[in-house]
Amino acid sequence: MKRISISIVSVAMVLIIFFPVFVIFEWAFSTIWYGTSLFPTQLGFRSFIQVIQAGLGKSLILSFTIAPLVVLFSALISIPAAYIIGTKDIKSKKLIENLFLIPLIVPPIVSGIGILSIYTQLGLIGNYMAIVLVHMIGATPYMFRSVEASFESIDPSIEEAARVLGATRLRTILRIYLPLVTPGLLSGSVFAFSWSLNEFLLTLLLGLPNIVTLPVFLYRYVGGYYISPGPASAISVFLIVPSLFIVYLMEKYIKSEYVAGAGIKG
Amino acid sequence: MKPKVKFSVALLYLSPVIIFYSFIFVLPLILVFLQSFGLYSLGSTKPPKFTLEYYLKFFDLKGPYLESLWFSFWNSALATVIISIISFFLAIFFYFVNFKGKSFISATYKIPLFIPYLISAFAWWNLLSPGGYVQRLLAAARIVNPNMLLVNDPNGIGIIVANVWMNFPYMVLLIIGTLKMIDPTLIEASRTLGSTFWKSVFKIVLPLSMPGFLAGSILSFIGMFGAFSVAFILGASWPQYMSISIYNDVTQFSQYGMASVQSVVYMISAILITYLYTKIIAKIQGERK
Structure with missing residues (x-):
């Protein structure tokens, strides 16, 4: 009985997770697929060639250079905040922690149309760095949460010891704290990175015509009144493969508790 | 200190x-x-x-805007309920059952977390649209009428299915997180005292894992309530998610005033729902203690 239910749950899980992904691969590598046929009639690379000619390379470069910048900048602004809130006893700590959740609660379209006004007037529509900033809105709360959780778990007397022994505050942060918060920083980075890779709406609203990241590029083939599954799937492959790689890295190096901890505490 | x-x-x-x-x-x-x-x-x-012209237009009972808001609400709420039920049983499964290949299965279910929303939505469009595998299977099994739309349908079935697929892993992670904090001797004690496995699950594990459960459900709900991509690909032309309605007003009709009113109400609803939910939960949990 137990054996059977384990098999059923496992098989169902694998099917439900992998089947949608599998169908994307099927579409990506098919050149001809007649409506009634269960499988592609002819396999080939036509969809890939089509999207490469349509400018896939540029989108790949944009997506994979914006994401690291988002990680870097959101880490830079989160670390001081996470340090002071995680290791010190300050007033309104709970309130500040909750304020960090607001960017995740407010629907992105809402801030999006406000930013549209500002960017239009400043002439920042389609600006590379302006898009990095916009991606940071959603990435920073994740970064902050997981770095703060790491800081929180450190014994506060460690800083005291370092300071008594003559280390400056900067040195304490760099040499004592930074190595200890690396796990939190890593899981925060994973989340910030995948947030940026994922971000679609604000990039679409504020990035066109210059900033066509992978999701916006994909939108060309799935948005509007028609969907062309072939090219759309070919682009999806370029986003799914890194995602699977990230899951693999996470499973190998980061405890899943950190993943959960990044989202919410209490 | x-x-x-x-x-x-x-x-x-x-x-x-x-x-x-x-x-x-x-x-x-x-x-x-x-x-x-x-x-x-x-x-x-x-x-x-x-x-106040735009606000009057928004709150016009015959207008499209309140219906959009209501549609976004019930659609996400229904998905949240489905996610909660599935995730609870999966979390129980992963927590209590050990088997060969468990690490593979528990890596598998996290995959949707890292697949971009737009792609998840598109993947389900592939499966559910007429001629897609799932639609054909359901039609062959006579569960649905072959002509019934499962995507771009007025009930938002496609949106719910994709949302459940994308959001349950996060919920499972949160519930497992709280399960790990439960003292295992409690469950042992209840089992030794003669309660069945499922009885101890519902009487001991469920109440104690409530914090993760409740935090997870509001997070999933808010994410889906404000989401754009899924409704954009899988939604019908009517009723629309509020986010789609705002987007169309801005990009197609240049109705900035109307888009702003919708945005303000949308934002306030999201914040208010989160606030009230956490307040009510805190109160209920306070009473229990």
């Missing part, structure tokens, strides 16, 4: 984040708020003038 620090010192450390969010987040929201009252307008040559 953590050392006390003056609030002003803390502000110094918080200043990068505060400055960032003031410009990129708070200021835009203020502009949207002003725009909803006609006090500011993008691309308009008319002088700004206070008006």
